[in-house]
Amino acid sequence: MSPARKRARTYDSAKIRKAVAAQFDHVREAVGTLGPEQLALPTRLGDWSVRELVAHIGICVDVVARLAERPEPPRAEITVLDWAFGTAANASRLSEAAREIAGRDVDADASLTAVAERLSGTLAGTPDARVLAFRTGALTLADLLVTRTVELVVHTDDLNAAVPGLEVPYDRQALAACTRLLADALAAKAPGGSTEVRVPPYAVVQCVEGPRHTRGTPPNVVETDPLTWVRLATGRLAWTDALADAKVSASGERADLGGLLPVMS
Secondary structure, rough: OOOOOHOOHHHHHHHHHHHHHHHHHHHHHOOOOOOOOOOOOEEEOOOOOOHHHHHHHHHHHHHHHHHHHOOOOOOOOOOOOHHHOOOOHHHHHHHHHHHHHHHHHHHHHHHHHHHHHHHHHHHHHHOOEEEEEEOOEEEEEEHHHHHHOOOOOOOOHHHHHHOOOOOOOOHHHHHHHHHHHHHHHHHHOOOOOEOOOOOOOOEEEEOOOOOOOOOOOOOOEEEHHHHHHHHHHHHOOOOOHHHHHOOEEEEEOOOOHHHOOOOOO
16 A cells, blocks of 8 residues: 555544634734845745745645636545645745745735635635645545645744744644644554554554554654644654754654654655
8 A cells, every 4th residue: 555545534624624714814914014024034945035935825825716716627536645745746846936926926915815815715615525626636625625734834834933033823723634634644654553653632643564552552652742743744853853852752662753754845
């Protein structure tokens, strides 16, 4: 079974819809407070500026409305886990698009406000089962929205890291969905039952080949908080650095996840 063929968990669609809208609103409101000097600051994403990061966030959310306007494919082809393992293939194209929008749209706040309006209209009039022609394969609106929680939470963290003093909040449901999808991606990448990865209060998964425990405390345990897990899973934080800074605890001979991370980038 390939990593993406692992059965994906189900999500509460009503909560996911609210989470995507809420997290994007948090970002939009924060961007409205930024001046030209802050928008020109560098980020941890290569040579992207904050302005280019903001443009990318807009693209990631606006895809929902854009795809809903196109003809519907006959059936869904991918799940949220397929999406997680296919993001790297489009990194270059998305980077070019972000640069183009950042150079064209002088008013970042107005641009995000327009995206928010299109998103609201799409969510109000489009059912969960509507199939959308996403670039890596057709998927349902419900699944696309789950992937948007990952994009929004990860890039909210990028934004907070780039602008001193900025503290864009994280919607609880968005952070929960993001954490769970990234944990499930690890379990799909390294199937097994010898290691338990705990990210309280949102996720617990079994992974890594080896002896499977049946009850009691498993012999190999990894535990961390949601934002640290998001950073580890997306390559924002190195495994060795997280251990050194006591951001993650790992016990047992099969608890070293360094060779399995990141699970997506």
